[in-house]
Amino acid sequence: MNLDDPRVQRTRARLREAILELVAEQDLDAITISAVAKRAGINRATVYQHYPDVHALVVDAxxxxxxxxxxxxxxxxxxxxxxxxxxxxxxxxxxxxxxxxxxxxxxxxxxxxxxxxxxxxxxxxxxxxxxxxxxxxxxxxxxxxxxxxxxxxxxxxxxxxxxxxxxxxxxxxxxxxxxxxxxxx
Structure with missing residues (x-):
C-alpha cells in the first residue's frame, strides 16, 4: 500500500475520524471493525487492509x-x-x-x-x-x-x-x- 496515494490518505483519514467518534461514545472494547467501517462509510475488508485491529487504528488516530x-x-x-x-x-x-x-x-x-x-x-x-x-x-x-x-x-x-x-x-x-x-x- 502506498501511503502517499491520496485515496489511501482519504480512507485512513475517514477511519481515524470514525474511530475517534466511536471512542467518544462507547468503550473501546465494544467497538468492532464492522462499526468502524459503517461509521466511515467503507467496506469492512478495507479497514483490515489498513489496520490489523481497532487498537492499531486508535494508536494511529x-x-x-x-x-x-x-x-x-x-x-x-x-x-x-x-x-x-x-x-x-x-x-x-x-x-x-x-x-x-x-x-x-x-x-x-x-x-x-x-x-x-x-x-x-x-x-x-x-x-x-x-x-x-x-x-x-x-x-x-x-x-x-x-x-x-x-x-x-x-x-x-x-x-x-x-x-x-x-x-x-x-x-x-x-x-x-x-x-x-x-x-x-
Missing part, C-alpha cells in the same frame, strides 16, 4: 493529538512564574479535557501501551530538544538531558492519566496549575 501535546510542551516557557501555569500548559490541559473520552480510552485500563509509549516518546523528544536549545530549568546540569526529559514526560503522562481516569476529574486549569507547581519544584 491519536498521532494528531499526541503531536498537539508535544507542541504544547515544546513552547511552554520553563522560566514562567511559579504561581500561574503558562498559557501553553493551560491550553494543553484544556485540549485534553475537551477530548477526555478519547484520552481516557487511550490511556486508561483498556488503552493501548502503544499510544502511551508514543506520547511519552514524543514529549520526551520535545523536552530534550528544548533542553538542548538552552531552555532547561536551572539546577539540573548534573542530570543528563535525556534522563531529565524522560522524567518530566513520564510525570506529565502519569498526571494526565490519573486526571482523566479519575472518579471526579478536577478542572483543567487546576490540573495545569498543580502540574506547573510540581514541574517548577
Amino acid at each position: 491519536m498521532d494528531g493529538p499526541i503531536a498537539e501535546v508535544a507542541r504544547a510542551v515544546r513552547v511552554c516557557p520553563a522560566d514562567a512564574p511559579p504561581d500561574r501555569a503558562p498559557e501553553a500548559l493551560a491550553g494543553l490541559f484544556e485540549h485534553i479535557a475537551a477530548r477526555a473520552a478519547v484520552y481516557r480510552c487511550a490511556l486508561g485500563d483498556q488503552g493501548s501501551a502503544g499510544f502511551a509509549g508514543r506520547m511519552r516518546e514524543q514529549v520526551t523528544a520535545a523536552l530534550a530538544e528544548r533542553f538542548h536549545e538552552g531552555k532547561r530549568p536551572a539546577g539540573f546540569d548534573d542530570v543528563p538531558v535525556d534522563v531529565h526529559a524522560a522524567y518530566l514526560a513520564g510525570a506529565l503522562l502519569g498526571v494526565v492519566t490519573h486526571w482523566i481516569t479519575g472518579e471526579r476529574p478536577a478542572p483543567a486549569s487546576e490540573l495545569a496549575a498543580a502540574f506547573w507547581r510540581l514541574f517548577r519544584a
Whole structure:
C-alpha cells in the first residue's frame, strides 16, 4: 500500500475520524471493525487492509493529538512564574479535557501501551530538544538531558492519566496549575 496515494490518505483519514467518534461514545472494547467501517462509510475488508485491529487504528488516530501535546510542551516557557501555569500548559490541559473520552480510552485500563509509549516518546523528544536549545530549568546540569526529559514526560503522562481516569476529574486549569507547581519544584 502506498501511503502517499491520496485515496489511501482519504480512507485512513475517514477511519481515524470514525474511530475517534466511536471512542467518544462507547468503550473501546465494544467497538468492532464492522462499526468502524459503517461509521466511515467503507467496506469492512478495507479497514483490515489498513489496520490489523481497532487498537492499531486508535494508536494511529491519536498521532494528531499526541503531536498537539508535544507542541504544547515544546513552547511552554520553563522560566514562567511559579504561581500561574503558562498559557501553553493551560491550553494543553484544556485540549485534553475537551477530548477526555478519547484520552481516557487511550490511556486508561483498556488503552493501548502503544499510544502511551508514543506520547511519552514524543514529549520526551520535545523536552530534550528544548533542553538542548538552552531552555532547561536551572539546577539540573548534573542530570543528563535525556534522563531529565524522560522524567518530566513520564510525570506529565502519569498526571494526565490519573486526571482523566479519575472518579471526579478536577478542572483543567487546576490540573495545569498543580502540574506547573510540581514541574517548577
